[in-house]
Amino acid sequence: MTFMDTVGARSERVAGEDVQSKRTRSLGALLALVGALAVLAVVAGVVLLLSHARYKQPSASMWPTFEMGSTFTASRLDRTPVRGSVIVFEYPERPEQLFDKRVVAMPGDTLEIRGDAVIVNGWEVPKCRVGTASYADAIDDTTRTGDLFVEWLADASYLVFYDRQALLSDRQGPYKAKEGEYWVLGDNRANSHDSRMWWDGQGGGVPAKNVVARARTPDVPTLPLGSESLQGALDACLAKKPSETRPPAP
Numbered sequence: 001m002t003f004m005d006t007v008g009a010r011s012e013r014v015a016g017e018d019v020q021s022k023r024t025r026s027l028g029a030l031l032a033l034v035g036a037l038a039v040l041a042v043v044a045g046v047v048l049l050l051s052h053a054r055y056k057q058p059s060a061s062m063w064p065t066f067e068m069g070s071t072f073t074a075s076r077l078d079r080t081p082v083r084g085s086v087i088v089f090e091y092p093e094r095p096e097q098l099f100d101k102r103v104v105a106m107p108g109d110t111l112e113i114r115g116d117a118v119i120v121n122g123w124e125v126p127k128c129r130v131g132t133a134s135y136a137d138a139i140d141d142t143t144r145t146g147d148l149f150v151e152w153l154a155d156a157s158y159l160v161f162y163d164r165q166a167l168l169s170d171r172q173g174p175y176k177a178k179e180g181e182y183w184v185l186g187d188n189r190a191n192s193h194d195s196r197m198w199w200d201g202q203g204g205g206v207p208a209k210n211v212v213a214r215a216r217t218p219d220v221p222t223l224p225l226g227s228e229s230l231q232g233a234l235d236a237c238l239a240k241k242p243s244e245t246r247p248p249a250p
Contacts, residue, residue: 052076053213055088055100060137061186061193062086062100064148064159064224065217068138074100074213081106081182081208083246084156086215089184089206093198100215101184101194104153105177105205108250112173113196116149116162118185119173120247127151128237131230133161137191144191148230150221150237152245157238158187159221166190173203181205 054073057066065086066072074088081087081103091097105111110121118125127149134145146163168190175195177183183205186192198204220238223230 055098055213055215057100059139060135060144060191061188062102063135063188063191064133064161064227065102065187065221066100067224072100072215072217074215076213079211079214081206081211081214082154084153084158086217087182087184087206087211088213088215090210090212092204092206092210095210098212099184099193101186101192101206102158103182104185105175105183105195107177107179107181107205109177109183109247110173110250111175111177111183111195112171114171116147116189118151121250123247125151125153125247126242126245127160128240130159130233130237131227133224133227133230135161135224135226146190148227150234152241154246156217157221157241158217159223160187160189163188163190172196175203177205181207182211 052073052075054071057068057070057072060068079087083103083106086100086102088098088100091099104118104125105120112119116127130148130150132145133148134143136142137144144163144165146161146165149160149162151158151160173196175183181204183195183203185194185196195205196203221234223234
């Protein structure tokens with residue numbers, strides 16, 4: 001072997017080692033990236049797990065939004081009450097119990113109920129009648145029949161139910177929401193133990209410190225089981241969304 005052959009062999013060996021080194025470094029960088037992404041995925045999963053929780057609907061008070069016995073997801077991280085949203089909270093009279101209701105009145109608002117009209121600061125929450133609906137109440141083993149409405153409040157649109165068999169006062173309130181508290185109603189308006197009923201019928205709000213989570217609800221209301229025949233009427237109502245869905249300032 002000549003001198004030139006020896007130099008060429010060494011050059012090829014060095015070049016080969018250099019290529020192998022680059023491949024090793026590239027593989028190491030790729031593995032490091034994959035590892036970092038895996039850690040981020042785990043962290044994101046833990047955050048999601050800790051910030052969200054599933055809750056069981058124990059009664060028909062939020063029908064038709066939540067069926068009795070169903071479960072729903074709520075965010076414990078983003079739990080600030082928003083008008084029209086559904087919140088999970090510690091019942092003010094018995095903090096060991098968790099309730100879920102819809103926020104209707106904010107701190108400083110005046111709330112009044114007249115028949116099936118919800119009035120906030122003198123302004124009636126707009127609604128549209130969808131039709132007649134019914135559900136089986138497992139608690140007293142009866143079938144409840146009433147009127148289904150779409151309501152619009154702030155950025156939320158949702159269904160509410162008025163039981164024709166329930167006996168409620170034609171006029172409730174006016175109530176004044178104190179600073180730092182939120183007044184809530186069940187979507188099953190005549191069968192809900194909510195702000196109107198608390199403190200021996202005097203009424204009361206949910207203190208901000210009692211709020212545990214804010215529920216995830218559909219952007220567009222969906223009909224409860226057994227009411228599919230009302231889809232056309234629901235679509236017609238949704239097409240009539242009013243331009244003003246926010247009450248005036250108190």
